[in-house]
Amino acid sequence: MGLLAQIGYQNSWIEVLGATFMRHAFIGGTLVALASGLVGYFVVVRRDAFAAHALAHIGFPGATGAALIGAPVTLGLAVFCVAGGLAIGAFGKRVDRREVATGTVLAFATSLGVLFASMATDSTTSVTSVLFGNLLAISAEQLIVFGTMTAVLVVAMVIIARPLLFASITPEVAEARGVPVRSLGIAFLVLLALVVAMATQVVGTLLLFALVVTPAATALVITARPIAAVAIATGIALGCVWGGLVLSAMFNLPPSFPIVSLAFGGWLAALARSRVLERSGRPTASASTLGR
Template sequence: MESIFVCLEFQTDWWQVMTSSFMRNALIGGTLVAIAAGVIGYFVVVRGTAFAAHALAHIGLPGATGAVLLGLPVTLGLAVFCVGGAIVIGALGRRAGDREVATGTVLAFAVGLGLYFSSQATRSSSTMTNVLFGNLLAISPQELIVFAAFLVGVVAVVCAVFRPLLFASVNERVARSRRVPVRALSVLFMVLLGLVVTMSVQVVGTLLLFALVVTPAATAIMLTPRPGRAIALALVLNLLSVWAGLVVATMFSLPPSFCIVTIACTIWLVVRLTGRSRQVQL
């Protein structure tokens, strides 16, 4: 145990590192992802699609490794497979049970395909590591433009369908009886989730994505039953986790993904132990 803490050496030049260009890109990229994850994360929790969110991150794996083989941007490969997988899951998973089966089947095929692509190119080994654990410090200016476009699209669509999407998420059966296009909204939501997962994977990776997309939203729901306030609070918690995580990572030379996830999970645990769950109110 002592050897673990001995490795935590305070970096006296941390402020110089924080003001560098690559760190500025990391802060901007992390902020864009935090906002997108905060907006969509609430619906992930309410709709009970946390497994789908986690699965989509892994479904993007063959897209990333395949993009390396073809010499294409990793973000493009991730987006194609995440959104494509989201459409398949949304279209086939009409009921909760069907959605779980569709998600698991698509996930299994995608992981197998990703391993095959990875075996075909030595360069994909580093790509796979970045996809699994994230690499926020490697975000490029071009990726920031793509992230900004994704964020604008996600926020615009969520604002446009907020009421029917919330209705269908909280009480799907009643929404169907009121002729709300539940299936179309399900597919649309999964597409939005695919875009957010594409962004989030490059911040915390597939293995840690749950803590950025789901955990802050779950924390917010425990603190307030009102959707608008919960989404705003989830967004704030995401921003706090990303910003504080980057600062701590820079001060002690730690992996940013580890710090971001640790902060998000610690906040959730404190609220879980001291608070009470609230019922969602329309």
């Protein structure tokens, strides 16, 4: 009852939105949404959703280990996520092999996370933030790190987007034409690791799909055109973060809940629209099955 009593309409929510911590949350959430929307399309097309989910858990021992030794949590997340991405990319070339490599690396990382978490008894708040996210606790220093990561990601994706799309859709043909399919795959996993390291601090390890996968899956139900899908996915991610923050201030909710709920609701709405179009015989996006 105590928890329910805390949840309700807040008359002062407009003032809350103007607070420094909320401004940091909007800026940090915007950067993460932009990065997630850009990478999410390729995550779904390349069938790397499991890898994205696994990288978040692989980053967990990095975050708990960083908390244990007093290092920045963002640094620990980034180091372990990138190392995990490199390992998955090196051990798994095809989708089936990549899933086996992902599961193996994930199991080892999870065991480390359990060990570090049991040792970090004085850092339970940091551990909880890694699991469920704490967008309202983003600092000015983290915003600088997020901004740098996002800039690096955008530049890298502009460079590799075209060959990566070719390698993602028809890897055998791309490899036959001299496209470095494996190198592109490893590079993409490293970029995905950076996004995961950021997104984990917004929605947490357990809810990562809400920003990295769900908006892109929703966009691919709506359209199969790559540029349009990336733009729609980014727009959905931004809308979920902004709307979630406003709702959290209005009703005294943890931001992760409304952010994830909005993403989930958008996905369901897109699927419902697709079903209606199919039943009426009207054309739908050829990639709609990715959202099913």
